[in-house]
Amino acid sequence: MNKETNWVLEFNNINLKIGNNEILKNVSFKIEKGSNTFIMGPSGSGKTTILKIAAGLIFPTNGNIKILNKDISNIKDLYEVRKKIGFVFQYSALIDYLTVLDNILLPLKIRNKSDFKKNYKTYIEKAKEILEKLDLKGVEKYYPNSLSGGMQKRVAFARAIISNPEIIFYDEPTSGLDPVTAKSIDNIIININKNFNITNIIVSHDVNSALNVSDYIIFIYKGEIIFKGNINDLKNLLYNSSLTIPPILKDFFYSIIKT
Numbered sequence: 125m126n127k128e129t130n131w132v133l134e135f136n137n138i139n140l141k142i143g144n145n146e147i148l149k150n151v152s153f154k155i156e157k158g159s160n161t162f163i164m165g166p167s168g169s170g171k172t173t174i175l176k177i178a179a180g181l182i183f184p185t186n187g188n189i190k191i192l193n194k195d196i197s198n199i200k201d202l203y204e205v206r207k208k209i210g211f212v213f214q215y216s217a218l219i220d221y222l223t224v225l226d227n228i229l230l231p232l233k234i235r236n237k238s239d240f241k242k243n244y245k246t247y248i249e250k251a252k253e254i255l256e257k258l259d260l261k262g263v264e265k266y267y268p269n270s271l272s273g274g275m276q277k278r279v280a281f282a283r284a285i286i287s288n289p290e291i292i293f294y295d296e297p298t299s300g301l302d303p304v305t306a307k308s309i310d311n312i313i314i315n316i317n318k319n320f321n322i323t324n325i326i327v328s329h330d331v332n333s334a335l336n337v338s339d340y341i342i343f344i345y346k347g348e349i350i351f352k353g354n355i356n357d358l359k360n361l362l363y364n365s366s367l368t369i370p371p372i373l374k375d376f377f378y379s380i381i382k383t
């Protein structure tokens with residue numbers, strides 16, 4: 125029997141032009157529900173721009189985007205869909221003067237003040253439960269500055285999870301972390317996918333993370349997609365010398381090419 129694929133995000137022929145600068149050129153891809161999908165590429169290639177477009181923060185020059193089967197050019201649908209998406213920004217973006225607990229509860233408080241007041245106790249319990257699942261038991265009273273970089277990242281993850289999203293977007297979740305901490309973040313991202321049933325869309329240039337976590341990779345270079353597939357597809361391409369391979373792919377993934 126043919127299992128019907130569920131797509132949570134579709135970019136169809138997306139172009140973005142700012143001034144004379146073509147930031148994205150005919151970008152098309154689909155992301156499967158339940159997957160860990162990596163959007164990779166060197167700095168300046170358009171990765172964060174893709175996230176901003178998916179968040180409805182920037183509108184493309186042309187093309188269309190579907191999130192959870194809704195066309196987000198319809199503002200009402202965009203608004204509905206946004207509630208089902210979590211974001212983890214680069215550099216964690218925690219608020220220094222709020223405790224870990226207050227940082228995590230902030231999205232719920234902003235979203236609906238009276239609901240927040242009514243369910244305050246339940247939400248605290250939920251925040252504690254999430255912290256425990258992310259190996260952060262007991263840190264709710266701390267301030268972000270007193271935590272390590274890796275712990276701050278995980279608090280940012282907890283803040284994204286608290287609203288029960290179906291999708292979480294991460295922008296460079298392992299950049300600036302040492303390799304051991306980066307590996308622990310990879311494991312947490314896998315844990316979020318499995319235990320919270322969330323589709324993870326991860327913007328990254330971290331090849332090790334992609335090896336650890338990715339089900340699927342979309343590689344973008346100078347605003348164009350030049351590879352889509354899983355790690356095995358990528359390895360087949362890199363090892364198959366009879367094919368013409370874009371040099372940037374070889375340079376980027378040199379660490380996984382057999383010598």
Ligand SMILES: Nc1ncnc2c1ncn2[C@@H]1O[C@H](COP(=O)(O)OP(=O)(O)O)[C@@H](O)[C@H]1O
Pocket residue numbers: 142145147165166167168169170171172173174
């Ligand atoms: N608001 C903007 N106005 C003009 N150019 C921009 C703007 N935002 C990003 N860019 C350009 O778009 C390209 C892609 O940027 P970005 O998506 O941030 O890349 P990445 O996240 O892959 O490093 C870069 O060349 C950047 O200079």
Ligand SMILES: [Mg+2]
Pocket residue numbers: 171172173
């Ligand atoms: Mg970026």
